Amino acid sequence: MGKRIEERKETHREEIRKDGEEEEDKKKERQKEGKKERRKVQRGEVEKKGDQEKKETQGLMEEEKSGKKERKGRRNVQRGEIEKGDEESRKHKERRYGKMEEGKKTERREEKNGRRKVQRGEMGKGNRERKETHREEIRENGGRGEDGTKLEKERRDEERCEEERWRKEMRKGRN
DSSP: OOHHHHHHHHHHHHHHHHHHHHHHHHHHHHHHHHHHHHHHHTSSSSSSSHHHHHHHHHHHHHHHHHHHHHHHHHHHHHOOOOTTTOOHHHHHHHHHHOOOEEEEEEHHHHHHHHHHHHHHTTTOOOHHHHHHHHHHHHHHSSSSOTTTOOOHHHHHEEEEEEEEHHHHHHHHHHH
């Protein structure tokens, strides 16, 4: 009985070893193929597999985008809004958003553009000017805020000085 069990265990171990060796062989072959592929790519003989797939997906995406544009165009045609200056589209917009005066349109547009510029950092001038005027006010009021109270920075500086004085006194008391 004991011999059979040991024989089975031994055969099982051998099978596991063989499987492991086969796996290692396959792994080495894959690595060799990968190296060959990389060399070809470096030489410029072949493109990477991923690059080829990317190009294909990009092509599909571009086709999708063009399809969307076409569909939008069809919808506009169905609604009768082929041209921007079209009377129908203007009426539709008025119904939807209410009548807009010409001046308001440009104001809104300029406001939006201003916000965008500020976000992009192209237009921080207003802020700079505000800071400068604030500094001038402080100088005029003798280093104080508009209402004559001490500024936060001054307060902090004074508190720090008081703490330092107190520490010095404590040190003197210890000595």
